[in-house]
């Protein structure tokens with residue numbers, strides 16, 4: 001199986017999961033989980049709520065938008081942050097010296113994408129940090145399937161970011177969380193001491209022009225500050241905040257993709273009037289993309305190692 005069970009723990013009893021057979025993972029308490037045909041495993045806790053993450057239409061819109069290169073600067077910023085801040089964990093043969101900075105090869109680096117969607121950002125990291133082991137995690141089985149296609153040899157897991165994660169303590173060197181739910185205590189538990197977490201959130205200027213059309217939701221001011229407070233309280237130290245802001249020339253089709261891949265899509269689907277239509281004009285429109293890429297380092301006292 002292509003599932004790397006060294007990432008995983010049982011969602012029921014939290015004991016480590018191991019391969020029991022070619023297609024089954026299990027723990028020593030006797031809980032068993034089938035590996036699905038697309039080499040992904042569903043590890044949801046008992047009585048998991050019926051939230052299902054992004055649906056196929058949202059994922060298709062996101063995949064088309066990302067394939068256009070519209071968010072390539074965000075991917076580049078994530079890769080640059082990982083290159084600058086990620087450190088390789090000391091190998092057993094090390095004599096207690098400092099961790100190595102990740103420069104060229106990144107063999108043995110362990111990267112998790114929490115709320116991976118189509119796997120676009122994990123794919124960008126895997127392409128640059130070759131040899132890394134990648135875990136793709138999302139509540140949507142369709143998303144995890146798409147993501148495992150985008151990132152060869154990655155492990156895909158369907159999980160709920162709002163619940164205790166079926167991921168072992170201190171097992172990630174790098175975690176990314178891009179426009180996805182944030183569970184700070186759990187992220188602190190799964191990122192190892194001195195590992196890094198890269199969180200991407202929209203700034204208040206994101207999609208200003210679409211908001212004027214009534215096509216997307218407001219982003220409150222100071223979102224990155226609140227994220228910093230949230231993760232600092234969980235034991236992460238802020239290392240860097242980088243504003244990535246640029247203008248995107250959009251036609252009506254691209255604007256529909258921008259809106260349909262995000263939370264406003266739910267509102268649009270439910271809207272009775274046309275006010276939420278992002279393409280009332282055919283003309284080109286320049287749209288501001290503005291996000292904060294926030295890099296944290298996991299302190300040595302947070303979570304469990």
Ligand SMILES: C[S@@+](CC[C@H](N)C(=O)[O-])C[C@H]1O[C@@H](n2cnc3c(N)ncnc32)[C@H](O)[C@@H]1O
Pocket residue numbers: 051052053054062115116117118119120121137138139140143159160161162177178179180181261262263
């Ligand atoms: C806005 S999308 C971002 C996806 C991806 N990070 C990107 O930027 O392309 C949010 C993602 O979070 C996932 N998601 C929503 N709620 C979740 C939950 N409770 N647990 C895990 N994933 C969830 C959705 O399925 C979706 O893929």
